[in-house]
Every structure is written in structure tokens, then in C-alpha cells.
Amino acid sequence: MRRRLPAGLRWRLLLAMLATSAVTLGAAALVVLPPMQDRLRDQSVESLADAVLNARPKFEAAFGRLEQKDAPLSDYEVSLIGPSNELNGQTDARILVIDDTTVPGDTTQTPPGFLYDNEFFSPEPGNAMLSAQAAMTDQRTVIALDGDSVLIAIPLYRKGMTGALIADRQLTEVAALVEQVRTRFLIAAVVGLSVAALLAIALSSTLLRRLARLRSIALRISDEGPGAPTPHDERRDEVGDLARALTRMQEELRRQEAARRAFVSTASHELRTPLTMLQGTMELLEEDIRSGRLDELDALRQVTVARKELDRLSALSGELLDLSRLDAAVPLRSEPVELGEIVRAVAAEFALRARERSTSVAAILPDGPCWGRGDPDAVARVVRILLDNALRHGPRGAPVRVEAHSGAGHAAITVADQGAGIPVEERDRIFERFHRGTAASSAGGFGLGLAIGRELARRMRGELDVDGDGADETRFALTLRTARSPADDGPRRDRVSA
Numbered sequence: 001m002r003r004r005l006p007a008g009l010r011w012r013l014l015l016a017m018l019a020t021s022a023v024t025l026g027a028a029a030l031v032v033l034p035p036m037q038d039r040l041r042d043q044s045v046e047s048l049a050d051a052v053l054n055a056r057p058k059f060e061a062a063f064g065r066l067e068q069k070d071a072p073l074s075d076y077e078v079s080l081i082g083p084s085n086e087l088n089g090q091t092d093a094r095i096l097v098i099d100d101t102t103v104p105g106d107t108t109q110t111p112p113g114f115l116y117d118n119e120f121f122s123p124e125p126g127n128a129m130l131s132a133q134a135a136m137t138d139q140r141t142v143i144a145l146d147g148d149s150v151l152i153a154i155p156l157y158r159k160g161m162t163g164a165l166i167a168d169r170q171l172t173e174v175a176a177l178v179e180q181v182r183t184r185f186l187i188a189a190v191v192g193l194s195v196a197a198l199l200a201i202a203l204s205s206t207l208l209r210r211l212a213r214l215r216s217i218a219l220r221i222s223d224e225g226p227g228a229p230t231p232h233d234e235r236r237d238e239v240g241d242l243a244r245a246l247t248r249m250q251e252e253l254r255r256q257e258a259a260r261r262a263f264v265s266t267a268s269h270e271l272r273t274p275l276t277m278l279q280g281t282m283e284l285l286e287e288d289i290r291s292g293r294l295d296e297l298d299a300l301r302q303v304t305v306a307r308k309e310l311d312r313l314s315a316l317s318g319e320l321l322d323l324s325r326l327d328a329a330v331p332l333r334s335e336p337v338e339l340g341e342i343v344r345a346v347a348a349e350f351a352l353r354a355r356e357r358s359t360s361v362a363a364i365l366p367d368g369p370c371w372g373r374g375d376p377d378a379v380a381r382v383v384r385i386l387l388d389n390a391l392r393h394g395p396r397g398a399p400v401r402v403e404a405h406s407g408a409g410h411a412a413i414t415v416a417d418q419g420a421g422i423p424v425e426e427r428d429r430i431f432e433r434f435h436r437g438t439a440a441s442s443a444g445g446f447g448l449g450l451a452i453g454r455e456l457a458r459r460m461r462g463e464l465d466v467d468g469d470g471a472d473e474t475r476f477a478l479t480l481r482t483a484r485s486p487a488d489d490g491p492r493r494d495r496v497s498a
Contacts (some may be wrong), residue, residue, distance in 0.1 A: 013207075017200035018193060025189045033185070037178045044171050045143060045150050051091045052152050052167045053141070058083040059097065059165050063158045080116040093169035094119050097156075098132040100163045115163065127151060132164035148175055210239045214246060226253035271316070274309030281306045319448040322381070326455045332375035334460070336483035339370045339379070339404040339413055346383045347402055350391065357396055361387065364403035372411030372480035374460035379413070379478070382456050382464060385449040386415035386476050394419045394474070411482050414467055416475035427466045453478070 062079040084095040099115035127144055131153035135142045144151040148171045156162040210233060220228040230250055233243035281302045288294045347363040354361045372379070383402065390400045394417030401416045422430060433451040450464070457464040457478055467477035 013204040014197060014200040017196045017203075021193050021196040022189075025185075025192060029182075029185055029189075033178065033182060036181065037174065040174045040177060041145075041148075041171055044174055045145070045152075048091050048093060048150060048167055048169055049141060049143060049152050051087060052154055052165060055083060055087045055090075056154055056156060056165060058086070060156050060158050060162065063156065063162050081118075084116060084118045087167065088118055091167060091169060093167040096128055096166040096168065098129070098136075098153075098164040098166065100136055128153070128166050128168065132166055135164050148172060207239065210235075210243075214239070214243055218246065221250060221253070226250055226257050271313070274312050277309050278306055319452060322448075322452045326452065326459075332378050332456075332459050334373055334375070336371045336486050337374050337376050337379055337480075339372050339406075339411055339480075340365045342376065342380050342383060343402050343404045343413060346380055346387060349384070350387050353391060354400065357391060359391070359394075359397050360399050361391075362399055362401045364401060366405055369485060370404045370406045370411055371483045371485055372406070372462075373483035374462060374480050375456075378456045378460060379480070382453040382478050383413055383415065385453040386413075386478070389449060389476075390415055390417040390419075390474070393417070406482055409482055410479050412477050412479045414475055414477045416473050418472070419474040421472075421474050422466055430466075431464070 059080065062083060080097055084097070087093070088095050095116075095118045097116040127146075128151060131142045131144050131151055135153040135155045139155050142153040144153075149168070150171055151166065151168045153164050153166045155164055214231055214233070217229060217231045228250070231243045231246050233240045285294075285299060285302060288299065343363050343365060347361045350361050387400065387402060394400060398418040401414075403414050403416075405412060405414075431450050431454045433448060454464040457480075460480060462478065462480040464476065464478050467475045
């Protein structure tokens with residue numbers, strides 16, 4: 001039965017994309033539309049005011065020509081038609097002229113009053129007279145805004161104050177333009193949201209399809225093991241990185257599974273051999289004892305063989321115990337360790353085994369104390385592993401050197417033998433668990449010692465590695481941080497873990 005990814009992620013991506021687009025468009029509308037309306041209104045008012053100011057000389061000249069002829073009031077109105085129509089054509093505004101003089105022959109006029117209005121049948125603007133009086137009194141341009149209505153009043157001069165020119169206009173084109181922009185903006189928003197929805201659906205479908213493939217492969221790995229098909233996704237994005245990480249994990253699982261199988265095979269073989277020999281030796285001894293034909297020399301030989309096989313079983317159990325402790329992340333001590341003393345003590349432990357191989361272990365000590373920071377037991381365990389490897393894999397009769405030294409901010413213990421060296425291609429693999437080198441089949445061992453040694457070194461914030469090019473010898477180096485003498489620095493009680 002095919003398992004499918006839940007659809008919740010697709011909808012969440014779609015809603016997130018739409019919400020982001022909607023918020024962006026809304027913010028853009030709030031930022032753009034109100035300032036644009038204010039800017040357009042200000043520009044319209046400024047343009048109307050400039051046109052009125054530019055037309056003022058014509059109105060003042062008309063007053064001047066009629067005053068020289070003592071014209072009646074009707075002639076005043078006729079003389080203002082031309083400038084008014086011209087200004088109306090430029091601005092599409094209602095033009096009014098306020099007279100602040102007494103016209104000769106007109107006994108009914110009470111100045112100031114309306115002298116001319118190009119829209120005779122329109123109602124009188126409510127605040128036109130107030131704006132005109134303010135302009136004539138303060139001798140300045142008065143601009144009055146009331147919604148979309150603007151009224152501009154300027155004083156007129158001709159041998160003193162003559163009157164006022166008023167332009168009254170409705171800014172309907174501003175509102176219409178803003179409404180048109182708002183409508184276009186809404187259309188663009190609908191189109192943008194539709195495109196965002198389509199992109200979100202396409203993106204989520206592609207993403208979920210790729211994730212579904214990875215999920216299917218992960219489930220197959222859990223059901224079939226590391227041998228399941230390897231995922232392939234070459235895109236350089238997060239999902240591609242996830243696929244490559246899954247591939248590396250699968251390769252590591254395969255490697256570990258191969259190592260586990262190799263270890264089980266090796267361990268079963270290594271266990272079967274001593275157990276079979278122990279069983280045979282015990283049966284022979286029992287048979288000799290029951291028959292009364294016990295040969296002491298032969299019995300001693302069989303006991304020696306049995307002890308040797310027991311030692312192999314003990315070594316294997318010890319290495320497995322060390323691995324279990326490392327996997328359990330048992331904390332190690334961190335304190336000053338005198339490496340020269342450890343070298344001397346461990347070298348003495350291997351003196352008897354070295355004599356059995358007709359060789360010797362030479363401990364090379366520094367002139368003074370050599371302090372490193374680590375766990376004393378762990379350091380000694382690593383040195384034992386290195387000496388055991390050197391005696392097992394080195395040429396018979398060739399001496400083994402173990403040396404302690406310090407410098408350049410670190411302290412180190414090196415173990416060297418006159419073996420053929422380690423091939424370059426194996427220098428990293430020999431520190432893997434259960435890996436046995438090319439000479440392991442003839443020299444025994446379980447492929448665990450160096451893996452345990454490197455893990456212990458790194459737990460102490462040090463390193464265990466192959467030292468030198470290995471041309472004429474095999475040399476390993478355990479490197480630790482330097483430490484001050486406890487007499488100078490005092491003992492440390494801190495503990496570190498992996």
C-alpha cells in the first residue's frame with residue numbers, strides 16, 4: 001500500500017503565499033494611495049493659484065481702462081468677460097470679481113460687492129466674500145480648501161485697492177484619478193494573488209513530490225535495511241541537501257552493517273577456535289585422568305595451550321567491554337598526567353612478552369617531567385594497545401621504541417616498530433571498528449584496539465594517528481594537550497564526556 005504525504009503542508013504553503021502577497025499589496029496601497037491623493041490635490045491647488053496670479057495684471061488693466069472713461073457698471077462687467085473666459089479656459093474654475101470701489105453714476109452699489117460672475121445662474125459661493133475680504137484686508141493670497149472644493153482669492157490693485165479676484169473650482173479630476181488608480185490597483189492585486197496562488201501550488205506540488213520520494217525511500221530503508229535503493233536529487237537546495245544527507249546516512253549504515261557482519265564472522269571464528277581447543281584439551285585431560293595414564297609433561301603442555309586460548313578470550317571480552325563503555329559515553333577524568341611514568345610502567349608490563357618474541361621494549365624518557373592533560377587509565381590503555389600492536393605486527397626480534405616528549409603546546413607518546421609500515425589507503429580505515437589490516441589474518445586480533453585507542457584519545461581532547469611516512473618503520477602518536485605540574489597548578493576535579 002502506497003503511503004502519501006498529508007496535504008496540510010500544501011495548504012499551509014498556499015495560505016502563507018497568499019497572506020504574504022495580500023499583506024504586501026495592502027501595505028503598498030496604504031503607502032501609495034493616500035499620499036498620491038494629497039500630492040495631486042496640492043499640485044492642482046498650486047496650478048490654480050499660479051494661473052490666478054498670472055491673470056491678475058489683465059484684470060487690473062481692465063479696471064484701469066474703464067476708470068479713465070468713467071464707464072458705467074455694465075461696461076465694467078463687459079470688460080471683465082475676456083480675462084474671465086481666458087482664465088476659465090485655463091483652469092475650468094468659476095471666476096468672480098469683487099469690487100471695492102464706488103463706480104460713478106451707480107448710487108445703488110454698496111461696496112464691496114460682486115462685480116462679475118462668469119456663472120450668472122449658479123448660487124453664490126458661501127465663503128467667497130469672506131475669502132475676498134481676507135485677501136483685501138491682509139493684502140495676500142487666500143486659499144480655502146473644503147473637501148474637493150478649492151477657492152483662491154487674490155487682491156487687485158489700481159491706484160490703491162481695487163477689489164479681489166476669486167477662482168472657485170471642484171477638484172473632481174483628483175478624486176476620479178485616485179479612484180481609477182485604486183480600481184487598477186485592485187485589479188492588479190487580484191491578478192497578483194492569482195499568480196501567487198498558482199506559484200504556491202506549483203512550488204508546493206514540486207516540493208511535496210520530492211519530499212514524498214525521500215519519505216518513500218526512508219520507509220524502504222526502515223523496512224528493507226541499508227540495501228534499499230539510494231535516493232537521487234541533484235538540485236542545490238535544502239531538499240537536495242536532505243537527499244544527499246540521506247544517501248550518506250545510507251552509505252554509513254551499509255558500512256556499519258558490513259563491519260558488523262565482519263565482526264560477527266571474525267568474533268565467531270575467534271571464539272570458536274579457542275573454545276574448540278579448550279573443549280578438546282579438557283576432554284583429553286579428563287580421558288587421561290579417568291584412564292590413570294596421565295602424563296604430566298603432556299598435561300602441562302595442554303594447560304599452556306588452554307591458558308593461551310583463555311588469554312585470547314579475555315582480550316576479546318576486554319575490548320568488547322571497552323567498546324560498551326565508549327558507546328555509553330562514560331566520562332573520563334581530566335587532570336595532569338606525567339607521561340614519562342606511564343611509558344615506564346607500561347613498557348615494564350610488556351617486558352616478558354617482548355622476551356618471548358626475542359625482542360625488547362625500549363622506553364625513551366625526556367630529561368624532565370612531561371605533563372599532558374587526560375585520564376591516566378585511558379592514557380595507559382592507549383599505550384598498551386599501541387605496544388600490543390607493535391609486538392604482534394612488528395618483525396620478530398626487532399626492538400620496539402616507546403617515547404614521551406612535549407613541545408609546541410602539546411605532549412605526546414609515540415610507539416614505533418620496524419615493521420613494513422601501513423599503506424596510505426589504509427591509514428584512516430585501520431581506526432575503524434572491526435577493520436583488520438592486511439597482516440591481521442596472520443597476527444590475530446579483532447580489529448578493535450586502534451578504534452578504541454582513537455576514541456579514548458578524542459574523549460581526552462587529543463588525537464591518535466599514524467606518525468611519519470612509514471617508509472622504514474610503523475609509528476603511532478598519541479597527542480594530548482600540555483598541562484602544568486599539579487604542584488604548580490593544583491589538581492583539577494573537572495570531568496569531561498564525549
